[in-house]
Amino acid sequence: MPFLQLTLAVGSADPEPFEDALLGAGALSITLEDAADNPVLEPAPGTTPLWPSVLVKALFDADADPVVIEALLLSQLPGPWPPLHFAQLEDRPWEREWLKDFRPMRFGKRLWICPDGQRPAAESEPHTANLTPCFIDLDPGLAFGTGTHPTTALCLTWLDGADLHDKTVIDYGCGSGILAIAALKLGAKSALGVDIDPQAVIATRDNAARNAVANQLDVCTVAEMRTEPVDIVLANILAEPLMALGSTLAALVKPGGSIVLSGLLADQAAQVAAHYAAWFDIAPISVHDGWARVDGLRKDRAC
Known part of the structure; x- marks a missing residue:
């Protein structure tokens, strides 16, 4: 099925509050990515290390309204929020893309x-x-x-x-x-x-x-x-x-x-x-x- 993807660059800020707000706004899944080129090669056992600059990507139902999502996010986490970028994603076998x-x-x-x-x-x-x-x-x-x-x-x-x-x-x-x-x-x-x-x-x-x-x-x-x-x-x-x-x-x-x-x-x-x-x-x-x-x-x- 297709999805609506929301991408935001949170930089060095703690991504957890953003993740919580995104889930509260109806996100189906959330992934964190390296926003630059700073691989974490050998994390210590039991840790979840993050990069110096983090990109947060959230997937919503394809028919979700970006205006409603943004309003829900601001109601849960007043801000400031980084710029929100929405894009429609067609259905593909993502794990093999x-x-x-x-x-x-x-x-x-x-x-x-x-x-x-x-x-x-x-x-x-x-x-x-x-x-x-x-x-x-x-x-x-x-x-x-x-x-x-x-x-x-x-x-x-x-x-x-x-x-x-x-x-x-x-x-x-x-x-x-x-x-x-x-x-x-x-x-x-x-x-x-x-x-x-x-x-x-x-x-x-x-x-x-x-x-x-x-x-x-x-x-x-x-x-x-x-x-x-x-x-x-x-x-x-x-x-x-x-x-x-x-x-x-x-x-x-x-x-x-x-x-x-x-x-x-x-x-x-x-x-x-x-x-x-x-x-x-x-x-x-x-x-x-x-x-x-x-x-x-x-x-x-x-x-």
Whole structure:
């Protein structure tokens, strides 16, 4: 169904009184967005952090009268109110709207991540002799992971350049399953995808079936995980959990095996690399668009 959307920029003011007034005026839903470009990357557990400048968006029934809404708002919260901007929104599958700009993307020399049914134009494919493109058909659903973020791109590029033949892999924090599926399509023998989010488990299973690797990919929540050490552990999460999970992730890697860590800002990478140096011989840090990847080989024993 269509909606009437009201948008207001509250800046650094507490948005809660505005939210209460909007609900009192009949808002069906309210969302808060970053009004500038100030991402909150690692909130503390149990907190609900906000940006320095906040945009409030409220949805009303399509036939709601903006004049009546404004009068109701002023009666509940006299003001001052920021400018109110009303717009009619046609009905669309909003949770998937951002996917309209998702196009085939290449990582490394041969690995392509493609929305279902799409393939890159012939002229954009690599022409290296004896190089067969590897296509992954992806629908992230509501889970994280399409390859568009620099941290995912860093991990995919590493996979494209690695010898994965007959390797076993864990994708820790699998999201859409993109890394585990890429590893399997590039030659890995088996993979395990784990995540704290049940939606990620569903998306990973769906994408595994879409790419004909479901029989090689097990998926579970972190709480359900039971596994032996593997050849490669991939963890594209965030710096704080990577620091906390150091010994846990190290124990999942066989001696001589590889760990690939991302989800890191460039200025966080050195600290994470130093922490994991207790268990791994760390390679030079890779950086892309202000984000970083740390990878290394498992030592026979920890320092």
